[in-house]
Amino acid sequence: MHTVVRPLPPAARHGAALQCSEWGLLAALAVLLALAVWGPALAPSPHQHDFADQRTWWGLPCALDVLSNLPFAVAGVAGLVWLRRLGALRLCRATRATVGLFFGGLLLTALGSTVYHWRPSDAGLLWDRLGMAVAFAGLLGWAVVGRISSRAGVAVALGVLVGGPAAVAVWAHTGNLLPWAVVQMGGMAVVLVLAWQPHRHGALALPLGAVIAWYAAAKVLEGADHAVFEATGHWVSGHTLKHLLAAGAAWPLLRAMARLHHSRYTARPWATARMQNGGHRAGRT
Numbered sequence: 001m002h003t004v005v006r007p008l009p010p011a012a013r014h015g016a017a018l019q020c021s022e023w024g025l026l027a028a029l030a031v032l033l034a035l036a037v038w039g040p041a042l043a044p045s046p047h048q049h050d051f052a053d054q055r056t057w058w059g060l061p062c063a064l065d066v067l068s069n070l071p072f073a074v075a076g077v078a079g080l081v082w083l084r085r086l087g088a089l090r091l092c093r094a095t096r097a098t099v100g101l102f103f104g105g106l107l108l109t110a111l112g113s114t115v116y117h118w119r120p121s122d123a124g125l126l127w128d129r130l131g132m133a134v135a136f137a138g139l140l141g142w143a144v145v146g147r148i149s150s151r152a153g154v155a156v157a158l159g160v161l162v163g164g165p166a167a168v169a170v171w172a173h174t175g176n177l178l179p180w181a182v183v184q185m186g187g188m189a190v191v192l193v194l195a196w197q198p199h200r201h202g203a204l205a206l207p208l209g210a211v212i213a214w215y216a217a218a219k220v221l222e223g224a225d226h227a228v229f230e231a232t233g234h235w236v237s238g239h240t241l242k243h244l245l246a247a248g249a250a251w252p253l254l255r256a257m258a259r260l261h262h263s264r265y266t267a268r269p270w271a272t273a274r275m276q277n278g279g280h281r282a283g284r285t
Contacts, residue, residue: 019148019149021147021148021149021152021197022148022149022152025144025148025152025156025190028190028193029156029159029190032182032186032190033163033182035178035182035186036163036167036178036179036182036183036186037179039178039182040178041174041175041176041178042176042177042178042181043175043176043177044171044175044177048125049120049121049122049125051065051117051120051225051237051239052225052226052228052229052230052237052238052239053065053229053234053236053237053239053240061118061119062117062118062120064236064237064240065117065237065239065240065243066114066117066118068240068241068243068244069109069110069113069114069117069243070110071243071244071247071248072106072107072109072110072113072243072246072247073106073107073110073111074247075103075106075247075250075251075254076103076104076105076106076107076109076110076250077103077107078103078254079099079102079103079106079250079253079254079257080100080103080104082254082257082258082261083096083099083100083103083257085261086257086260086261091204092145092150092202092203093150094141094145094150094151094153094154095142095145095146095150095153095203095204097141097154097157098138098139098141098142098145098153098154098157099138099142099204099257100138101134101135101137101138101141101142101157101161102135102137102138102139102141102142102250102253103138103250104134104138105131105132105133105134105135105136105137105138105139106135106247106250107131108130108131108134108135109128109131109132109134109135110131111127111131112124112127112128112129112130112131112132113128113131113243115127115128116128122172126168126172129164129168129171129180130164130165130168132164132184133160133161133164133165133167133168133183134161134164136160136164136183136184136187137156137157137158137159137160137161137164138157139187139191139211140156140157140160140187140190140191141153141154141156141157141158141160142157142206142253143190143191143194143195143206143208144156144157144194145200145203146194146199146200146203146204146205146206147194147197147198147199147200147203148194148197148200149200160183160187163179163183164180164183166179167179167180167182167183168180188212188215191208191211191212192208192212194208195208195209195212204256204257204260205256206252206253206256207252207253207255207256210249210252211249211252211253214245214246214248214249214251214252215245215246215249217245218241218242218243218245218246218248218249219242221238221239221241221242221245222238222239222242223238224238225237225238225239225242226238228241
């Protein structure tokens, strides 16, 4: 069954009083902020740049870890193309803004991660995480728009756009990784909770459960970088596969956008039939 996304009614977009779901989201974000600010310092691993696969191919250092960032760029471009095609369906502004932020963030992630893995260092990792922060802002905002409200989604996206770089700056200046861990893992925990909430009427339906599954698998492979490299006979590392699966998390979202685009032609077959019948009648008179 195909659905067409229509603009949300003014009352849904601009209601003055906070809804219960908005209060709940606000409370959850307050807890995460408190944890990031007052939680115990978390030191990064001393081996965080020691990746399993450091082979050079055709003069390209850490070749597979570098090249495996290409799917992020492909997904980012594809998402922005679909967003442009969906313009005629009149997606609400909040959806368009957060979708564009997410897929634009994937392009930045591809660039930042490529720079980092070309020559792994703290300086390169900073750019890698800044790109990820933009993608997280878009994803979390998009999820909130679809499950809670447009204004909440925009506010959350803006909050992560500020909080993400701030967390990266804290890590760069103090070595405390906790704020960044809260942005990354806390944000995905919020997405997981939102996956159990019903879609809002008129909002673009997102398969958040599938997104979480792809991302969780990617994190498992990231932690098993060396183990996977040994298990595959030095064919591929866990970190390379992590890039592929993390980029794959965009696939369910791309499919949702593609289905919405195609629904333009199938959502109201009765209207087409009516026009055809009217045309036949006009031809007989």
